[in-house]
Amino acid sequence: MVATHAEGPATDRQGIPHYRMFIGGEWVDTDEQYDVINPATEELVATAAKGGTSHADAAVAAAKRAFESGEWRNTPPLERAAVIDRVIAALTSRMDEFTEIGSRECGFPLRLSQAICVGFPLLHMQHYADLTRRYEWERPGPVAGQVLSAGLVRREPLGVCVGIVPWNFPLVLTVWKAIPALAAGNSVVVKVDEKTPIAALEVAQMLRDAGVPDGTFNVITGDGETVGAHLVAHPDVRKVSFTGSTAVGREVMRNAADTIKQVTLELGGKGPNIVLEDADLDAAVDGAAYAFLLHAGQACESGTRLLLPSSLHDEFVRRLVERLKTLKIGNPLDPATDIGPVMGPDQHKRILGYIELGQQEGATLVHGGGVPSGPGFEKGYWVEPTVFTDVRNDMCIAREEIFGPVLSVLRYDSVDEAIEIANDTEYGLSAGVWSQDVPRALEVAKQLQAGSVWINDWHNISANLPFGGFKQSGNGRELGPDALDEFTEQKAVTVDLSGRVDRRAYGLVLGTPPSA
Numbered sequence: 452m453v454a455t456h457a458e459g460p461a462t463d464r465q466g467i468p469h470y471r472m473f474i475g476g477e478w479v480d481t482d483e484q485y486d487v488i489n490p491a492t493e494e495l496v497a498t499a500a501k502g503g504t505s506h507a508d509a510a511v512a513a514a515k516r517a518f519e520s521g522e523w524r525n526t527p528p529l530e531r532a533a534v535i536d537r538v539i540a541a542l543t544s545r546m547d548e549f550t551e552i553g554s555r556e557c558g559f560p561l562r563l564s565q566a567i568c569v570g571f572p573l574l575h576m577q578h579y580a581d582l583t584r585r586y587e588w589e590r591p592g593p594v595a596g597q598v599l600s601a602g603l604v605r606r607e608p609l610g611v612c613v614g615i616v617p618w619n620f621p622l623v624l625t626v627w628k629a630i631p632a633l634a635a636g637n638s639v640v641v642k643v644d645e646k647t648p649i650a651a652l653e654v655a656q657m658l659r660d661a662g663v664p665d666g667t668f669n670v671i672t673g674d675g676e677t678v679g680a681h682l683v684a685h686p687d688v689r690k691v692s693f694t695g696s697t698a699v700g701r702e703v704m705r706n707a708a709d710t711i712k713q714v715t716l717e718l719g720g721k722g723p724n725i726v727l728e729d730a731d732l733d734a735a736v737d738g739a740a741y742a743f744l745l746h747a748g749q750a751c752e753s754g755t756r757l758l759l760p761s762s763l764h765d766e767f768v769r770r771l772v773e774r775l776k777t778l779k780i781g782n783p784l785d786p787a788t789d790i791g792p793v794m795g796p797d798q799h800k801r802i803l804g805y806i807e808l809g810q811q812e813g814a815t816l817v818h819g820g821g822v823p824s825g826p827g828f829e830k831g832y833w834v835e836p837t838v839f840t841d842v843r844n845d846m847c848i849a850r851e852e853i854f855g856p857v858l859s860v861l862r863y864d865s866v867d868e869a870i871e872i873a874n875d876t877e878y879g880l881s882a883g884v885w886s887q888d889v890p891r892a893l894e895v896a897k898q899l900q901a902g903s904v905w906i907n908d909w910h911n912i913s914a915n916l917p918f919g920g921f922k923q924s925g926n927g928r929e930l931g932p933d934a935l936d937e938f939t940e941q942k943a944v945t946v947d948l949s950g951r952v953d954r955r956a957y958g959l960v961l962g963t964p965p966s967a
Contacts, residue, residue: 460497460652468497470648472506472672473655475513476665479506485645485672490558490792491783491831497556499648502673504681507642510669514611514638515687517666524608524636528583531634535580537661538654539573549622549650554783556647557621558791559746561784567746568650571912572626575930578914579626583634586935592943599949606939608636609713610689613682615642615675615703617695618794619749622650627929628692633658633668635938637690640669642679646795648672675699686710690938693717694751696852697877697923715927715937717751717919719852720880723873724754724909725895727866728762730885734907736770738885739858740778742909744836747793748802748856751924752881754909756842756849757860758869764862768840772818775836781827792832793855799832802855806837809848814839814859844872852878866895874900879921883909902928 460468470487471478483501488494518524523531542549546569553559553568592602614628625641632639643651648670655670671678675695683691683706690713693703697718707714724742726735742754759767783791793799806820819835822828834855842849842859849859863869873882882901886892889906896904902920905911912918917931927937 467495468649470497470499470652472500472502472510473652473659473668473670474506474510475516475669476659479509481506485648487556487646487649488795489555489831490794493830497649499645499652499672501645502671502678504673504678506671507640507673507678507681507685510640510671511611511613511682511685511687513666514640514669517664518608518610518638520664522664523633523638523667526636528586528588528634528636531636532580532583534658534661534663535576535583535630535634538657539576539580541657541660542569542573542576542654549653551784552649552653553622554791556649557618557746558783558794560788560791561786562788563746563791564783567620568622571623575623575626575914576630578930579630579634579934582631582932582935594945599947601946601948603944603946605942605944606635606935607942609938609940610637611640611687612637612690612692612938613640613642613685613688615679615682615691615693615695616644616651618644618647619746619751621647622654624694625651625654628694629654629668631929631934632690632692632938633663635935637938638667638669640671640682640688642671642673642675642682645672645674680706683707683712684709688712691715692927692929692937697925700923700925713937715919715929716925717927717929718880718923718925719878720751720753720920720924721756721850721852721876721878722752722754722881722883722901722909723756723758723876723899724883725758725869725873725885726760726763726767727884727886727888727892727895728760729887729891730763731887731907732763732767732770735885736767736774738883738907738909739767739771740774740836742883743858744778744790744856745910747790747834749794749798749854750910751852751854752903752910752912754881754883755853755858756844756873757858758863758872759860760869761862761864764840764860768817768838768860772838775818775838778836780823780833780835790836790856793834795832798854799834802834802853802857805848805851805853805855805857806834809839809842809846809857809859812846812848813841814846814848815841819856844875850876870895870898874898877923880919880924881905881909 553564
């Protein structure tokens with residue numbers, strides 16, 4: 452492990468940025484490195500240090516020392532909120548730069564990158580700053596007992612918190628895991644995905660400049676199977692917040708169990724999107740496309756199962772296909788682009804494999820299904836928006852998370868049948884209902900087993916509402932009015948106000964004679 456005090460990324464002879472890990476307030480490099488590749492062009496965007504378990508240990512040790520020093524956890528909440536405010540100001544001043552990072556590193560079209568890679572992080576950081584100011588860090592508590600007592604309930608930080616961030620929304624999810632943990636007075640270690648490390652490492656510098664003490668916030672890289680698993684099992688880590696697949700989430704729970712860590716898991720999804728017969732079709736068609744195509748379908752809460760009443764099925768599918776033909780696939784840096792690439796070769800192969808499997812299962816491919824051709828598509832990882840009809844809910848394409856721009860359309864003949872199909876899944880992250888009768892839509896929403904149900908909308912993740920999953924889509928919640936609860940422990944304190952020691956009561960327990 453080689454540490455240097457130089458700030459920000461270094462550059463090689465060709466001017467390619469090189470990002471080091473941030474551990475204990477120092478930039479740490481390694482002999483091995485990752486290549487950060489633009490998924491649209493396959494060009495080298497940057498390189499990043501490749502971390503190992505020794506770097507995970509160093510980061511946890513730095514975080515533990517910082518926490519035990521008390522400098523940050525004893526900083527008043529209003530001052531911690533002010534630090535977050537300064538980070539917000541720093542990110543706001545670099546909006547254009549971070550928008551381009553999102554396009555080059557993740558493949559977001561520019562318009563989408565501006566919203567998701569900058570806009571959402573800013574909104575959500577502001578939410579956490581505001582919540583820090585109004586959160587009930589200490590409150591009086593009722594006391595039941597035989598003596599006159601006063602009670603107090605305190606919310607106190609946990610200690611070292613680990614956030615494991617996936618590649619699809621790297622900055623938003625870094626904010627979700629790091630900022631509330633810091634707001635609550637914890638120390639943090641973020642393990643970024645090797646494909647998208649840039650944004651979190653840039654934010655590390657912002658947090659340091661804003662006044663977060665060295666060691667309180669650390670960012671490391673490394674393979675999930677080794678470094679991520681090592682962090683989850685580390686005995687000095689008190690909390691793990693993980694976003695990723697359900698399969699890996701199960702491993703996180705197992706690895707965290709030995710030391711009884713608190714765990715928040717935001718996992719996979721197979722969102723059912725129910726169109727009722729009275730829906731506004733123009734809005735619902737656009738909404739169905741948006742539901743499954745945001746970030747080329749690489750969102751766990753995507754609406755990838757479209758449930759249509761038989762009476763509307765054919766007309767709706769026709770309109771949807773016509774709408775998809777108007778969307779522009781291409782260079783993410785082109786402001787006119789609607790849909791960018793998928794993340795890389797493994798993801799590309801996986802999605803195309805599912806498209807082939809859907810046809811083998813007997814589903815009807817009515818749109819897309821291949822790789823776009825022509826100028827601009829010679830390199831990169833591209834998949835056309837793909838729509839299947841004649842899908843049964845027992846098919847793999849209806850049950851398994853594809854994580855790409857693939858939509859399964861299912862028919863139903865009654866609303867009860869639609870609800871049954873929607874809930875017939877191991878997942879429960881998101882769902883949607885389209886109807887012009889809002890009370891009726893609300894009745895349907897009440898019966899859907901999902902952590903978020905959107906009516907006449909999709910991807911409407913509000914900082915003010917909790918986000919998380921039912922069933923095997925995870926546990927715990929991020930965002931919302933109680934978000935800091937996930938990063939604090941409750942402590943009950945009682946004070947005897949009677950002014951005497953009840954020796955008789957002690958005697959019943961300790962065996963002391965009442966006259967003592």
